[in-house]
Amino acid sequence: MMGRPPKYQDKYAxxxxxxxxxxxxxQEIADFFEVDVRTVYRWKNDHDAFCQALKAGKETADDRVERSLFQKATGYEQEEVKIFMPAGAEAPVYAPFRAKYAPDTTAAIFWLKNRRPDEWRDKKEIEAKTFNVTISGDDGEL
Structure with a gap:
C-alpha cells in the first residue's frame, strides 16, 4: 500500500x-479496508470499540465452528427435503424427511485430543526405573 492509510472511522467497528x-x-480485514495489516493492529490498540467488535465477531464464528465440530463428532439429525420430478408430472414433488448423520471418528478424536489431552494424546509418557545389579561368579561367566 502506498501513502498514508485512511483515517479510522467509527463505522469500521x-x-x-x-x-x-x-x-x-x-489480514482479510486489512484487505477490505485497503490498509496494511499493521494498521488494523494499530486500530485495535487505539480504538477499543474496534478491538471489541473484532473479538465479538471472531468469538461468535469460533463458537459456531465448535458446535459444528461437536455435532460431527457425536452425530446429529436435521430436517431435509428431497425433490422428485415424476415422469409426466407438471411440478416437482417435495418430500420432507429427517436425515441422520453418524458420528465421525476423526472429528471425535480431534475433539478428545484437544479437550482431554492427558487421556488422548498420541505420545504416552512411560516412567522407567533403572536398577544397578552386580553379578559375580567363580568361573567368570554370567
Whole structure:
C-alpha cells in the first residue's frame, strides 16, 4: 500500500465485526479496508470499540465452528427435503424427511485430543526405573 492509510472511522467497528462473523482474518480485514495489516493492529490498540467488535465477531464464528465440530463428532439429525420430478408430472414433488448423520471418528478424536489431552494424546509418557545389579561368579561367566 502506498501513502498514508485512511483515517479510522467509527463505522469500521461494525463492518469489521460482520467480516469476522464470516470468518475473516486480520489480514482479510486489512484487505477490505485497503490498509496494511499493521494498521488494523494499530486500530485495535487505539480504538477499543474496534478491538471489541473484532473479538465479538471472531468469538461468535469460533463458537459456531465448535458446535459444528461437536455435532460431527457425536452425530446429529436435521430436517431435509428431497425433490422428485415424476415422469409426466407438471411440478416437482417435495418430500420432507429427517436425515441422520453418524458420528465421525476423526472429528471425535480431534475433539478428545484437544479437550482431554492427558487421556488422548498420541505420545504416552512411560516412567522407567533403572536398577544397578552386580553379578559375580567363580568361573567368570554370567
Amino acid at each position: 461494525k463492518q469489521a465485526e460482520k467480516l469476522c462473523l464470516l470468518g475473516a482474518t486480520d
